[in-house]
Amino acid sequence: MAPRHVVPLLIALLAGPGSLGAQDGPRPSSPPAAPLPASAREEKGVSAVGTRAIPPARPKEVRAIWVTRWDFRTEGDVQRAVRWCAGVGLNRIFFQVRGRADAFYRSRIEPWGEELGGSDPGFDPLETAIAAGRDAGVEIHAWINTLPGWKGASPPRNPRHVVHTHPEWFLVDRTGKRHLLDEGDYTILNPCLPEVRAHVLSVVEDIVTRYPVDGIHLDYIRFVARKPGPGHDVGFDPRTLSIFRQYFGGSPSDLPADWDRFRAAAVDTMVFNISNAVKSLRPGCRVSVAAIPDYARAVRGLFQDVAKWREKGWIEEIYPMTYETDDEVFAFRASAAARRSPGVVIPGIGVHLHRGAGRTVSQIDATRRLGAPGYALFAFANLFPSPSHESRSDPASKRLRAALRASILAANEADPREAGVGILQVANPPPGRSRPRDGKGGPIP
Numbered sequence: 333m334a335p336r337h338v339v340p341l342l343i344a345l346l347a348g349p350g351s352l353g354a355q356d357g358p359r360p361s362s363p364p365a366a367p368l369p370a371s372a373r374e375e376k377g378v379s380a381v382g383t384r385a386i387p388p389a390r391p392k393e394v395r396a397i398w399v400t401r402w403d404f405r406t407e408g409d410v411q412r413a414v415r416w417c418a419g420v421g422l423n424r425i426f427f428q429v430r431g432r433a434d435a436f437y438r439s440r441i442e443p444w445g446e447e448l449g450g451s452d453p454g455f456d457p458l459e460t461a462i463a464a465g466r467d468a469g470v471e472i473h474a475w476i477n478t479l480p481g482w483k484g485a486s487p488p489r490n491p492r493h494v495v496h497t498h499p500e501w502f503l504v505d506r507t508g509k510r511h512l513l514d515e516g517d518y519t520i521l522n523p524c525l526p527e528v529r530a531h532v533l534s535v536v537e538d539i540v541t542r543y544p545v546d547g548i549h550l551d552y553i554r555f556v557a558r559k560p561g562p563g564h565d566v567g568f569d570p571r572t573l574s575i576f577r578q579y580f581g582g583s584p585s586d587l588p589a590d591w592d593r594f595r596a597a598a599v600d601t602m603v604f605n606i607s608n609a610v611k612s613l614r615p616g617c618r619v620s621v622a623a624i625p626d627y628a629r630a631v632r633g634l635f636q637d638v639a640k641w642r643e644k645g646w647i648e649e650i651y652p653m654t655y656e657t658d659d660e661v662f663a664f665r666a667s668a669a670a671r672r673s674p675g676v677v678i679p680g681i682g683v684h685l686h687r688g689a690g691r692t693v694s695q696i697d698a699t700r701r702l703g704a705p706g707y708a709l710f711a712f713a714n715l716f717p718s719p720s721h722e723s724r725s726d727p728a729s730k731r732l733r734a735a736l737r738a739s740i741l742a743a744n745e746a747d748p749r750e751a752g753v754g755i756l757q758v759a760n761p762p763p764g765r766s767r768p769r770d771g772k773g774g775p776i777p
Contacts, residue, residue, distance in 0.1 A: 394678050394706025395744060396424035396651075398475065399461075401431045401447050402720035403712050407455040409719065414464035414472075416716050420737050421744025423470055426549045426622075426708070427461045430476035430535065432483050433494045433521070437474075440538055441531075443490040450489055458543055465546075473547030473620070474539050478532060478602070480518035480552050487513060494521070494531075501528050503556065504569035511566070520556050523598040524572045533605050540614040547618035548610055549651075553603060554624070554636035555595060567595055596635040607646040618648040622680070625652035625665050627672055639672040648676065651708050655682025657691065663698045670702060678706045683714040684722065689732070689739035696743050715740070 397417055404410045417425055429436045434445040437458035444450050448457075458474060465472040481502055482488060482495050494501060495512055503522050504510045511519045521528045536548060556566060568584070576594055577583065584591035607619050623638045624630035631637045641647045652669040656662035666679035679702075681695045692709070699707040709715070713722035715736050723729075 393700075394424055394649075394708070395422045396426060396678065396706065396708035397422050397712055397715070398426045398708065398710050399428065399712045400720060400722075401428040401436050401445055402722070403718045404457060405448065405453070405719050407457075407460050410455075410457050410460040411464045413712060413716070413718075414461060414468050414470055417712070418468035418470050420715070420741040422709070422740075424473065424546075424706075424708075425461065425465065425470055426473050426475040427458065428475045428477075429458050429539065430478075431480070432477070432488075432518070433481045434488070434490075437539070437543070439535070441535055442494075443488070443492045446489065458539075458545075462544060471546035473549045473618070474543065474545045475549040475551060476535065476539075477518070478550050478553040479520045479523060479555075481521045482512065483514065483518045485513055485515040498527075498531075500569065500571070501525060501531075503566040504572075506565050506568050508568065510569070517556075518552065520552075520566075522567060522569065522572060523555075523602050524567055524575065524595060529598070529602050529605060532602060533609060536606050537609050537613060540610050540617055545614070545617060547620055547648075548606065549620050549622065550603070550606065550647075551622040553621055554599065554630065554634040557633055567591075592635070596631075596637065599635045600637065600641070603641050603646050604644075619646070620649040620651060621647050623650050623652045623669075625654045625669050627669065642673045642676055649705075650677045651680050652677060653680045653682075653710070655680060655685055655710060656695075657682075657685050657687075659691065659694050659698060662695050663702070666699065666704065667702055670704060675705065677704060678708055679704055680708045680710055683709050683736065684711060686714075686736075687732070689735040692736055693739045693743045696740070709740075 399413055399417075403413060414425065430442070431445055431447070433442055435442045436445050436448065438452070438456045444452060458472075462472050464470075482493075487493075487495050491497075499510065499512055501521050502510055502512050503520050513519065521532070523529060539545060540548065573583070576591065580587055580590050580594070582590075603621075610617050610619050621636075621638050621641065624634060624636055627637075627639055638647065638650045642650055650669070650673055652666065654662055654665045654669065656665065662679075662681075666677075669679065670677040679695075679699050681692060681699075683692050686692050696707050711722070712718060713720035715733055717723055717733070
């Protein structure tokens with residue numbers, strides 16, 4: 333599918349109200365149960381859908397989880413992941429289909445991810461996830477890393493990758509260095525360039541046109557963090573500076589407020605165009621964002637303004653990444669995020685940071701006490717055996733995963749607010765309480 337190109341952002345930025353067509357971007361009134369492998373035998377009790385009835389979620393409660401691109405290598409991996417999530421009462425999966433300007437589905441635009449060998453693995457992960465989700469009653473939302481172009485000290489092997497075909501799309505810092513390769517951090521595509529916005533838009537259009545996904549989940553929809561020093565402020569490539577100078581008549585150093593406004597409007601425009609395409613091509617498909625929980629810092633330093641995007645109707649839900657080990661800090665940050673956009677903020681819970689099941693369930697309880705529409709767990713490999721490097725095989729890690737699964741199932745079966753069940757009881761179910769089961773009805777050891 334040919335991408336829908338947009339009028340250069342600054343034409344709209346300067347022309348004022350009424351100047352934008354439907355595809356021109358936002359008007360910036362303000363800136364803009366197969367068996368487990370033998371190696372995981374001790375966890376063979378992971379639930380399969382259909383073993384027994386899981387009570388439906390409370391009205392409007394979202395019980396979500398992120399499944400990363402490292403969590404599957406085979407068709408069976410994907411099918412099991414969906415069944416296992418449903419087996420502990422989860423009802424929504426953010427299934428990663430784009431990591432580093434690559435694809436974990438049969439894309440017409442970008443090359444296969446190297447995590448799957450860099451070529452067609454013989455199955456379509458997204459198609460498989462959607463089919464399994466329909467069988468299990470689990471929503472599948474396509475999770476894309478929106479602006480990351482690469483991560484790694486070595487370039488991608490596929491010559492079709494944007495690192496090779498469009499190196500000029502990557503951000504340039506104030507010293508003139510173009511950031512293409514980085515072993516520790518993602519290198520980012522420049523949203524100020526209309527061709528970058530058009531490329532990302534075409535990826536989203538390809539997905540929603542060909543796959544009946546329940547949502548598009550945007551991650552890394554922001555600039556890189558601005559740090560002190562000339563090497564960390566970005567967008568200083570000649571083309572971006574030329575566009576800025578053409579419409580503002582100066583340089584970023586001369587017009588710093590306009591420079592920030594310009595970059596914020598670029599990100600806003602990308603969100604608007606994606607939202608517009610999704611609503612047009614797949615009505616009912618929801619657009620959500622994994623958000624920096626400190627909204628003020630996100631707006632000021634990363635040009636990510638989720639509260640504005642939600643207020644204008646460009647996104648339906650906000651998932652602040654409130655990953656904390658302290659329950660009070662978690663509740664404070666989740667509450668602060670929710671106050672900015674009541675009713676649509678679904679806090680993210682950092683299971684990967686927790687050293688006990690009680691912490692995770694306590695934070696689930698906190699989301700309910702806050703009146704949030706639900707919760708989202710990061711991530712799959714911390715609950716289930718997975719090919720991911722995050723899924724450790726030592727006995728302590730296996731015991732923790734088993735405890736987390738049992739506790740989350742218990743929390744989803746009995747909401748502490750309604751059933752009068754104490755949080756410690758939920759986190760440590762007595763022997764007679766329900767526990768996740770395998771396809772043969774046996775409990776997890």
